[in-house]
Amino acid sequence: MAKAIGGKAATAPFSPHIHAPLTLHRIMWDVVIALIPATAAAIYFFGYNAAVVIGISVGTAVVTELVMNLILKRPISIADGSAVITGLLFAFNLPPSAPWYVTVFGSMFAIAVVKWAFGGLGHNIMNPALGGRVFVLAAWSGAMVNVWSPTVPTMMSKGLSFMQASDVIIEKVPYVTNQVYSQISQISNTVQTNILTNQVTVDMITGASPLGSLKSMYETMSQATNAVQAVSHASHVAPKMAYSYWDLFIGNVPGCIGETSALAILLGAIYLMWRKVLIPVLPVVYIGTAALLVWIFGGLPMGLGWFAGDPLYHILSGGLFLGAFFMATDYVTSPMSIKGTLIYGFLLGTLTVIIRLWGGYPEGVSYSIVFMNFFVPIFDRYLKPKIYGKGKAAVLVKGGAK
Amino acid sequence: MELKHFTKGGVHPYDSKYTSEKPITNAHLPKQVRIPMNMHIGAPAKVLVKAGDKVEEGQLIGEAVGFISANIHASVSGTVIAVEKADTLVAKGVDYVVIETGGSIRNWYDKKFDYSKTPPEKLLEMVKAAGVVGMGGATFPTHVKLSPPKEKQMDIFIVNGAECEPYLTIDHRTMVEKPDAIIEGVNIIKKILGVKRVMIGIEENKPDAIEAISKASEGDPSIEVYALRTRYPQGGEKQLIQALTGREVPSGGLPSDVGIVVQNVATIFAIYEAVVFQKPLIERGLTYTGEQIEMRGNYKVRIGSPVQELINEFGMPAEHGTVIAGGPMMGLELTDMKFPVTKGTSGIVVLPKKKDYAVNDYPCIRCGRCQFVCPIGLEPWYLKTLTDKSLIEEAVERGLLDCIECGSCSFVCPSTIPLVAMFRFGKGFWRRKQAAAAKQAG
Numbered sequence: 148m149a150k151a152i153g154g155k156a157a158t159a160p161f162s163p164h165i166h167a168p169l170t171l172h173r174i175m176w177d178v179v180i181a182l183i184p185a186t187a188a189a190i191y192f193f194g195y196n197a198a199v200v201i202g203i204s205v206g207t208a209v210v211t212e213l214v215m216n217l218i219l220k221r222p223i224s225i226a227d228g229s230a231v232i233t234g235l236l237f238a239f240n241l242p243p244s245a246p247w248y249v250t251v252f253g254s255m256f257a258i259a260v261v262k263w264a265f266g267g268l269g270h271n272i273m274n275p276a277l278g279g280r281v282f283v284l285a286a287w288s289g290a291m292v293n294v295w296s297p298t299v300p301t302m303m304s305k306g307l308s309f310m311q312a313s314d315v316i317i318e319k320v321p322y323v324t325n326q327v328y329s330q331i332s333q334i335s336n337t338v339q340t341n342i343l344t345n346q347v348t349v350d351m352i353t354g355a356s357p358l359g360s361l362k363s364m365y366e367t368m369s370q371a372t373n374a375v376q377a378v379s380h381a382s383h384v385a386p387k388m389a390y391s392y393w394d395l396f397i398g399n400v401p402g403c404i405g406e407t408s409a410l411a412i413l414l415g416a417i418y419l420m421w422r423k424v425l426i427p428v429l430p431v432v433y434i435g436t437a438a439l440l441v442w443i444f445g446g447l448p449m450g451l452g453w454f455a456g457d458p459l460y461h462i463l464s465g466g467l468f469l470g471a472f473f474m475a476t477d478y479v480t481s482p483m484s485i486k487g488t489l490i491y492g493f494l495l496g497t498l499t500v501i502i503r504l505w506g507g508y509p510e511g512v513s514y515s516i517v518f519m520n521f522f523v524p525i526f527d528r529y530l531k532p533k534i535y536g537k538g539k540a541a542v543l544v545k546g547g548a549k
Numbered sequence: 550m551e552l553k554h555f556t557k558g559g560v561h562p563y564d565s566k567y568t569s570e571k572p573i574t575n576a577h578l579p580k581q582v583r584i585p586m587n588m589h590i591g592a593p594a595k596v597l598v599k600a601g602d603k604v605e606e607g608q609l610i611g612e613a614v615g616f617i618s619a620n621i622h623a624s625v626s627g628t629v630i631a632v633e634k635a636d637t638l639v640a641k642g643v644d645y646v647v648i649e650t651g652g653s654i655r656n657w658y659d660k661k662f663d664y665s666k667t668p669p670e671k672l673l674e675m676v677k678a679a680g681v682v683g684m685g686g687a688t689f690p691t692h693v694k695l696s697p698p699k700e701k702q703m704d705i706f707i708v709n710g711a712e713c714e715p716y717l718t719i720d721h722r723t724m725v726e727k728p729d730a731i732i733e734g735v736n737i738i739k740k741i742l743g744v745k746r747v748m749i750g751i752e753e754n755k756p757d758a759i760e761a762i763s764k765a766s767e768g769d770p771s772i773e774v775y776a777l778r779t780r781y782p783q784g785g786e787k788q789l790i791q792a793l794t795g796r797e798v799p800s801g802g803l804p805s806d807v808g809i810v811v812q813n814v815a816t817i818f819a820i821y822e823a824v825v826f827q828k829p830l831i832e833r834g835l836t837y838t839g840e841q842i843e844m845r846g847n848y849k850v851r852i853g854s855p856v857q858e859l860i861n862e863f864g865m866p867a868e869h870g871t872v873i874a875g876g877p878m879m880g881l882e883l884t885d886m887k888f889p890v891t892k893g894t895s896g897i898v899v900l901p902k903k904k905d906y907a908v909n910d911y912p913c914i915r916c917g918r919c920q921f922v923c924p925i926g927l928e929p930w931y932l933k934t935l936t937d938k939s940l941i942e943e944a945v946e947r948g949l950l951d952c953i954e955c956g957s958c959s960f961v962c963p964s965t966i967p968l969v970a971m972f973r974f975g976k977g978f979w980r981r982k983q984a985a986a987a988k989q990a991g
Contacts, residue, residue, distance in 0.1 A: 535925040535951065536951065
């Protein structure tokens, strides 16, 4: 149809003849700009390796986009910025120690399968970055969740340089090949020496994400037979998860590359709100629901009863901020109507809390978003806005339409 | 003062009203006028003259055919040099009467007609005779609007002074310069309709118009003047009714279904002239404007003047963008400058090149902006998907026919998808299909 009446880049021969300044390219590149603070925070907290992972991921995404354009004979769309966003967001969902092949295959999967197999921009059935994450989580699950790298500032506070701390983060990868291992063992020796001289405990290196710590705490406590025992179990585990709210807020905790710094994500989100690209309804409902439910039920797995949860700890840890502001709000895979958005946000929050408290993985954000993505068409099908003149407010005085 | 406004959607383009301060002046008489016989919605008028005839300014040259049609008069004195078929902006093969100007210029304003004792039917007859149509752009014959079915009780008459289209200022200037004429026109319509209450809605970006009209209607308790929030499409009939009265015209219905008649300022002025000076609709005010136009302003132009004549008189740079008859949101592109000014031409807008926008037709990213700005509460992205797949029936179920084609969705679409054009296509397709089905049924 569009081709019949104008085709590419034809001047509109029909009304309206003027257009708002906001275009697709501007929206996409605005999102890229909004992700810069989180990228900077990632490199600061997880060292140069984070930069490498981000680089590989974005590069793969853009190349894959180009290849798919050529294979499918579509106009070259790498300039619209959407592939860069997917590459960035996918990297943000990887641990800083992610090996290159996980990054490459995940990023490729996100663009080629999740995005282009369904028709490209605007047609993907789930968020491509999260689709990629779910794919690599299934394919290399050990690499993705078992061991978390500590942060560079933490290591530096123990006397390591930025480069050394960055190396420790790679070295802690449990699935490195022998070849890679031999290459880094030398650095590792220096690091070990440094650590020993500074009397750093081994726990500090292996680390655990804040939510991983919570999870193991829940597990320990679930073995308790009464409340007193539970509290004692809890106090036993608690020192291991001693992340302050401030560390959680600025992102100085182990976790995925781009998701730990709530501050950096908020900065980006505020920029998007100022540019009118993002309306914060969905993030607010999502995070609010999660906080409320954690407050109500968060204490239960620990045996501490109702209304004993720590909502602040929960909303600042894991991928909730990144998920709520940059993943769930993805235009393509979120409902259109305000009513739908409210319900969608509520269900996302609920699902996230259920997975976090009672599910198999410590973190529920990606799974809840990917899962809910599939229901978006149903939201759009049934939650439609009221059409003018079709509601109760329409007063028919007498007679009616001819 | 609390500003009235419609409840849902709308956009606020830069209003670009460069000519708000420019008084209405007369354009030169054109050398030649080309008057098409359907400048209105409904049946085209029947041509009453032939080549070689001498005509006087104001002489009937096209006779209304049937109820929904309008009379057409010679806008200048002169000689008919041809009756030919040509295209207009909206229709193909329309009768044009071409008149070469020459002869007397008539003075319409020397005596005033006292309508105070004239019965409403006679007044309506005068409006009909003068060939008045809706001059906001829709060009619906006014006498039809002013004679709603008897079983429907009209209780409010609304004056549309919103003029929400960017660039256009002719209604604004008319209200500032001729407030008494407008109020007199309102009184005539009040008499015809027998309504007791008049609501005048003017957007707040025209404070001088609000002041002038308020002053002119002082002491008449039946006339209420409201400032409206500046928001496109505030001047859409349905939006204006909702903003002022809170009533909603039923889907597929008319304002008369909720007891309301709406007329725009230019039309009311034409009714005033038709009754008080017995002057048929032979000229209209329009805004000739654009960033690059130095002589931009508000002008009185004879109906049928080729746009080229205006260009010669007021100038137009060689390098420019689209030239539009009407406003940039709902107007039509002028593809040929020989096209004449018609009864519905509220402005000629010359856009600079950079203000034009290209239809790139990127994929829909479901950003939801179209749905957010739709004043009717439609889901343009969804209707687009359905019309794309030729699922017109589903689109109609989803409200396709309720679209008022205001263009807000296309205006904001970041992918620059020609949404309104697609809906127009879809509506046309549906109507043709319905017509074919009706024909087959009987």
